[in-house]
Amino acid sequence: MNNSKNTPLIFTLLGGLILVFILGPLIGMFLETTPLQLFETAKDREVTDSIWLTLRVSFLSTLFFAIGAIPLSYFLARTKFRFKRLINGIVDLPVIIPHSAAGIAILGFISRDSALGQVASSFGLNFVGHPIGIGLAMAFVSIPFLINAARDGFENVPVRLEKTALNLGASPVRVFFTISLPLAWKNILSGLIMMFARGLSEFGAVVIVAYHPMITPVLIYERFGAFGLKYARPVSVVFILVCLVFFVFLRTLSKDKNSSNA
Amino acid sequence: MLKLENISIQLGSFQLNDINLELEKGDYYVLLGKSGVGKTVLLEIIAGLINPDKGRVFLNNEDITEKKIQKRKVGIVFQDYSVFPHLTVKQNIEYSLKGKKISKSEKDALTNEYAEITNVSHLLNRGTQNLSGGELQRVALARMLVTKPECLLLDEPLASLDVQLKGDLRNLLRKINQNGTTILHVTHDYEEAIALSKKVAVMHEGEIIQKGFTKEVFRQPANKFVANFTGIKNFFFADFSSINIAKINNSIEIHVSNIDEISNGKIIICGEEIILSQDKLESSATNNFKGHIKQIIPYLMNYEIIVDIGIVLSAVISEESLNKFSFKENSECWVSFKSSAIKIIH
Structure with missing residues (x-):
């Protein structure tokens, strides 16, 4: 690792400006929120319900989509085929398209007029304005984080270890669960955390699919529109604090897991 | 199996x-x-x-x-x-x-x-x-x-x-x-x-x-x-057109014991049985050539001398011999070996 003494001063100054740019607005928001406002907001049932809904839906959609995303990542890491670059590009598509456009696309996909919507209707379900719709919108915009991280993880697992396991009599499924998955777990866990965190913060796609029930980013927007900055700020601060607690907790979990593997 | x-x-x-x-x-x-x-x-x-x-x-x-x-x-x-x-x-x-x-x-x-x-x-x-x-x-x-x-x-x-x-x-x-x-x-x-x-x-x-x-x-x-x-040195293809003479690369002639009287084949000259000297030796060895030392390679117990006599040979000598005769790279020496040091492969 390079000693910081070897880093040009201008790099430190420019880097410091970027950090100020990231931290400045957040610190300002925290400083302008009084403890009383925070306390009152934390007691507000509408706020707490929306935070729990946001956490629950993002967590469950991450877990649900991981069931398909992890095998897809393994396939992309291990298989050579003609349109692989195209598939990798498709995986990244949700990152580059505007999230409001993503919301419109999801809405068309799950509305009552669509095939999926009609199937859901036959079971008495309407995904629009439903936590399932919110979960789909969150997953749509956040799933590239999981797929890319898991694919990198699988690519880092030496193929020879898998070949050795096959040669020792293990089936391909056993090789996946006992060799590939544990060895790529660090990246997969990181991808899961990133997908979950990205899902929590999604607004653009979700607001089009489901204004109600209200997830916290939508609630913040509504409070801002209806009552102004003063009322939107405490909700933002509480939500950021909750997200930070979860983020640090999950990162610590993944770090413990990694160090126990070492 | x-x-x-x-x-x-x-x-x-x-x-x-x-x-x-x-x-x-x-x-x-x-x-x-x-x-x-x-x-x-x-x-x-x-x-x-x-x-x-x-x-x-x-x-x-x-x-x-x-x-x-x-x-x-x-x-x-x-x-x-x-x-x-x-x-x-x-x-x-x-x-x-x-x-x-x-x-x-x-x-x-x-x-x-x-x-x-x-x-x-x-x-x-x-x-x-x-x-x-x-x-x-x-x-x-x-x-x-x-x-x-x-x-x-x-x-x-x-x-x-x-x-x-x-x-x-x-x-x-x-x-x-x-x-x-x-x-x-x-x-x-x-x-x-x-x-x-x-x-x-x-x-x-x-x-x-x-x-x-x-x-x-x-x-x-x-x-x-x-x-x-396989680690074998001094391996050459040879013509045995004359009796008990192996001709290598159509240039150099070596005395051999061609008992089976074959016309062509391969020969291996045992590196340990090649004698190096500063002056031409009067001995029972039938093969005597003036050579140019190209390289001296040290090993744990001895030295390998790469010497050119028209063909490149590898000879093995002890440290004692190397010091005694002061062989050096890019210097001249005499190379002698008996025909019995040569193995003919059919």
């Missing part, structure tokens, strides 16, 4: 051509060749990790070319050991036993048995991250042996070990072979072949260019490549 029939494969610019090889039960067979000639690919084909473009693989007269990797009863140990880094030594060894219908006590007994054979019993509960190369190799061997393979395929098993560990592991491999396991061992080191194998095949550019009993291959190399690769 293991038979390869016309195995061919093209992998990019690399190819294996018509490989035929047959191992009998209990054989210790060494596949000798430089890096990149396709030795590992051949092992992977036998193990079923790669499918050949052409040819068949037979094990105990059963065609296993299309058989699943898991069902082949052929075990491969890779050069990099491929010990699972997230499992302990014990978990590595018993990996193949998981899911088999045997009791835990039987699994433990098997694990302990092979850990003892390979001398890793004391490491069983340790992780694999901090093990030495020799320890990792032993763990990889124990893990494979516990599956009781019909044939064990070893990919450069001694390549990255130091001299002491090499000796220990050679003894272990001999022991495994003596216990009845057929071994196909891939290496670029001819000394390993001499130390371990009963039979040897020499590979070059994707083909087997000579195979047979190790002693025969080393005594009678088929060509200069095999001779050089």
Whole structure:
């Protein structure tokens, strides 16, 4: 690792400006929120319900989509085929398209007029304005984080270890669960955390699919529109604090897991 | 026991051509060749990790070319050991036993048995991250042996070990072979072949260019490549147009004892029997040439002198002789050897 003494001063100054740019607005928001406002907001049932809904839906959609995303990542890491670059590009598509456009696309996909919507209707379900719709919108915009991280993880697992396991009599499924998955777990866990965190913060796609029930980013927007900055700020601060607690907790979990593997 | 029939494969610019090889039960067979000639690919084909473009693989007269990797009863140990880094030594060894219908006590007994054979019993509960190369190799061997393979395929098993560990592991491999396991061992080191194998095949550019009993291959190399690769120096093709005279490169003539009166063949001049001197010797040696010393290479016990007499010869002398006669690179000397120092190969 390079000693910081070897880093040009201008790099430190420019880097410091970027950090100020990231931290400045957040610190300002925290400083302008009084403890009383925070306390009152934390007691507000509408706020707490929306935070729990946001956490629950993002967590469950991450877990649900991981069931398909992890095998897809393994396939992309291990298989050579003609349109692989195209598939990798498709995986990244949700990152580059505007999230409001993503919301419109999801809405068309799950509305009552669509095939999926009609199937859901036959079971008495309407995904629009439903936590399932919110979960789909969150997953749509956040799933590239999981797929890319898991694919990198699988690519880092030496193929020879898998070949050795096959040669020792293990089936391909056993090789996946006992060799590939544990060895790529660090990246997969990181991808899961990133997908979950990205899902929590999604607004653009979700607001089009489901204004109600209200997830916290939508609630913040509504409070801002209806009552102004003063009322939107405490909700933002509480939500950021909750997200930070979860983020640090999950990162610590993944770090413990990694160090126990070492 | 293991038979390869016309195995061919093209992998990019690399190819294996018509490989035929047959191992009998209990054989210790060494596949000798430089890096990149396709030795590992051949092992992977036998193990079923790669499918050949052409040819068949037979094990105990059963065609296993299309058989699943898991069902082949052929075990491969890779050069990099491929010990699972997230499992302990014990978990590595018993990996193949998981899911088999045997009791835990039987699994433990098997694990302990092979850990003892390979001398890793004391490491069983340790992780694999901090093990030495020799320890990792032993763990990889124990893990494979516990599956009781019909044939064990070893990919450069001694390549990255130091001299002491090499000796220990050679003894272990001999022991495994003596216990009845057929071994196909891939290496670029001819000394390993001499130390371990009963039979040897020499590979070059994707083909087997000579195979047979190790002693025969080393005594009678088929060509200069095999001779050089098997550590034999002073190997030349010669015409025996005159009686007891070997003509090399149509230039230099050497006195030989051509008892069988052959017209052409190969000769090996024993480097240890070449005498170097500052002045021409009056002796019974029939071959005396003035030469130019091109290189002096030090070894542990002696020196190799590369000397040009029209053909390039390698002579071996002691340190005492080197100091006594003050031989130096790019200086002149006299080279003498008897015709009995020359071996004619038909």
